[in-house]
Amino acid sequence: MKLIHTSDWQIGMVFRFLDSTNMGLLQEARLRAISRLGELADIHGARHVLVAGDVYDMEALSPRSIYQPIERMRAFHHVHWHLLPGNHDPHRPNGLWDRLLHRGLPDNVHIHAVSKPAVLQGDAAILLPAPLQHRRAVGDPTSYMDGASAADGLIRVGLAHGTVARFGSDIREVPNYIAPDRPEKAGLSYLALGDWHGQKKINDRCWYSGTPEPDAFGVIDGGRALLVEIEGPRAPPTVTPIATSHYTWLKMSQHLNVREDIDLLASKLRAVSDDLNRVLVHLAVEGALSLQDRRYFEERIIEGVSAALCFLRIDDLRLFPRPTAEDLDQIDRGGFVRRAAEELKRQSEELDDETRSIAAQALQRLYVEHMKLQADQK
Numbered sequence: 001m002k003l004i005h006t007s008d009w010q011i012g013m014v015f016r017f018l019d020s021t022n023m024g025l026l027q028e029a030r031l032r033a034i035s036r037l038g039e040l041a042d043i044h045g046a047r048h049v050l051v052a053g054d055v056y057d058m059e060a061l062s063p064r065s066i067y068q069p070i071e072r073m074r075a076f077h078h079v080h081w082h083l084l085p086g087n088h089d090p091h092r093p094n095g096l097w098d099r100l101l102h103r104g105l106p107d108n109v110h111i112h113a114v115s116k117p118a119v120l121q122g123d124a125a126i127l128l129p130a131p132l133q134h135r136r137a138v139g140d141p142t143s144y145m146d147g148a149s150a151a152d153g154l155i156r157v158g159l160a161h162g163t164v165a166r167f168g169s170d171i172r173e174v175p176n177y178i179a180p181d182r183p184e185k186a187g188l189s190y191l192a193l194g195d196w197h198g199q200k201k202i203n204d205r206c207w208y209s210g211t212p213e214p215d216a217f218g219v220i221d222g223g224r225a226l227l228v229e230i231e232g233p234r235a236p237p238t239v240t241p242i243a244t245s246h247y248t249w250l251k252m253s254q255h256l257n258v259r260e261d262i263d264l265l266a267s268k269l270r271a272v273s274d275d276l277n278r279v280l281v282h283l284a285v286e287g288a289l290s291l292q293d294r295r296y297f298e299e300r301i302i303e304g305v306s307a308a309l310c311f312l313r314i315d316d317l318r319l320f321p322r323p324t325a326e327d328l329d330q331i332d333r334g335g336f337v338r339r340a341a342e343e344l345k346r347q348s349e350e351l352d353d354e355t356r357s358i359a360a361q362a363l364q365r366l367y368v369e370h371m372k373l374q375a376d377q378k
Contacts, residue, residue, distance in 0.1 A: 001123040004041050005226040007052035007194025008211040012065045029246040033212040038076035047122045052194030053086025053161025059096045071305040074106040081109045086161035103280045109365035136175035145186035158191040189230045190237045199224045213378040217251050217282040256287040262297050269305045276308040286318030321360045
């Protein structure tokens, strides 16, 4: 049998750091990922797509947000979609999942709201789902799988949402904890997990698929799904990562001391993709720049390259001013303004980090405003 393993679609996620236009684009990309998964199921001949929890980002969503993914799945009528309540969208009485079940679903969309084995149509396999009833469940939701009976000769596949890591805590204190050796204990050919947004192999029979569309910087191996192929009961699965994402989220860093460093940074940013409009970047810069070069950085990077990207976040807390005599002369050659500039320069070099940052910003602002004034007078 072949199946596609995915999770953490987080439909309805709000990206508060973006403007409304770009936020809408990222939300649409999460829906587009569903269509991409259906296409991949077609390409690889997989009859089933397992969604290991957090189909939705929250329970309180508009009807449109709830039914949009259902309609995307309906379009792939020959693919069976198996949805599992996770910690963001747990199964509560009269909640989101009950509303969906009450209204009715396409024949190819299946909600697994109870811990009950289900036959995977068209394959000699049985699915053992472990839905969450609460955001933070006590106990291992997959423990029932050990004693779940099934006819001989069926491939046993588990579907769950939670964490296999204890991080030094007693397992009784870890919410949604899942034993990483559950496949061995329950005789599973494969355990499909969700919760971690980066793709990760736990053991040969247990994987996190990761989210199909990244939603944060620093997620390792996000924007993927898994193609799982199982030859027969207890046969080891062949697991193949497959790319699904439309947007790329990058973390970058650069040391800046001279204007040439800024030009190099601009070139590096423009080279990250052939379609920069599909790239979000978290950029950390450090070093020391003259006031002229700092203004050049703002023009070349903040106002220039950022316009080509979907989003650019800049962390410049470690980028300090290094005013030259020429910088200060540009502000004023004498008088109280020059004395104020020299005092800000001193504070930006000698005092504590917080004061240095404030003084540096004030000095840069003073420089920029005087350059604007000189330009207006010409």
